[in-house]
Amino acid sequence: MTTAPDPVKLMKQAVAQTAAARVTSGAVVGLGTGSTTALMIQCLGERLAKGELANIKGVPTSFQASVLAKQYGIPLVTLDEVEKIDLAIDGADEVDPQKNLIKGGGAAHTREKVVDALADLFIVVVDSSKLVDQLGSTFPVPVEVLPMALTPVMRAVTRLGGEPQLRMGVKKDGPVITDQGNMVLDVKFAAIPDPAELEKTLNNIPGVVENGIFVNLAKVILVGELKDGQPSV
Ligand code: 5RP
Numbered sequence: 001m002t003t004a005p006d007p008v009k010l011m012k013q014a015v016a017q018t019a020a021a022r023v024t025s026g027a028v029v030g031l032g033t034g035s036t037t038a039l040m041i042q043c044l045g046e047r048l049a050k051g052e053l054a055n056i057k058g059v060p061t062s063f064q065a066s067v068l069a070k071q072y073g074i075p076l077v078t079l080d081e082v083e084k085i086d087l088a089i090d091g092a093d094e095v096d097p098q099k100n101l102i103k104g105g106g107a108a109h110t111r112e113k114v115v116d117a118l119a120d121l122f123i124v125v126v127d128s129s130k131l132v133d134q135l136g137s138t139f140p141v142p143v144e145v146l147p148m149a150l151t152p153v154m155r156a157v158t159r160l161g162g163e164p165q166l167r168m169g170v171k172k173d174g175p176v177i178t179d180q181g182n183m184v185l186d187v188k189f190a191a192i193p194d195p196a197e198l199e200k201t202l203n204n205i206p207g208v209v210e211n212g213i214f215v216n217l218a219k220v221i222l223v224g225e226l227k228d229g230q231p232s233v
């Protein structure tokens with residue numbers, strides 16, 4: 001029995017391929033985190049193996065990205081070793097019409113913001129389900145928190161009108177721990193009319209390391225869609 005291909009995976013594959021095709025030889029590439037960028041990293045590895053690309057260097061945004069990059073033969077560098085990042089390719093959980101994002105579904109938003117913000121060109125790869133009219137419509141805001149500050153931060157975000165929930169691991173037997181050793185609160189807001197303001201306000205709470213609102217960073221949004229059952233970008 002053959003099963004029909006997952007339409008979301010088809011959209012992610014299409015957008016991953018399109019983004020990977022934008023990378024040129026010699027580029028320093030920020031490697032995002034998540035299922036869409038995992039496919040993009042695979043495409044980059046395939047282009048290297050075929051000889052279409054040479055001499056690229058990856059700056060990983062997470063442990064996951066560095067493991068995948070090594071698996072697909074992409075040499076890695078740290079931010080101490082490069083003068084600049086030519087382009088970063090990363091996924092998102094929500095994208096608004098102004099190209100503002102919510103990220104952090106993979107708990108990697110702190111490193112992602114560092115890498116994506118340093119890139120000359122930040123390309124976002126999403127399937128069409130991620131497009132929203134206003135941030136916060138479907139996804140809570142991930143907030144990375146120092147473990148010792150968890151309770152005061154929860155109180156502070158509640159005072160701002162948010163509903164915080166500690167992110168638990170898949171087996172629900174313990175909290176998700178980030179690559180930095182911190183925890184993640186997923187904070188639901190009824191509406192986010194001013195993402196720039198909320199980004200700053202959240203980061204001003206003592207104990208907050210970084211939040212998943214990305215304002216004015218993304219330059220290009222590549223959206224995978226299904227047209228007549230066929231994936232396109
Ligand atoms: C990780 C992220 C991801 O880019 C985001 O969650 C999208 O992931 P996916 O491509 O699996 O839908 O921000 O922290």
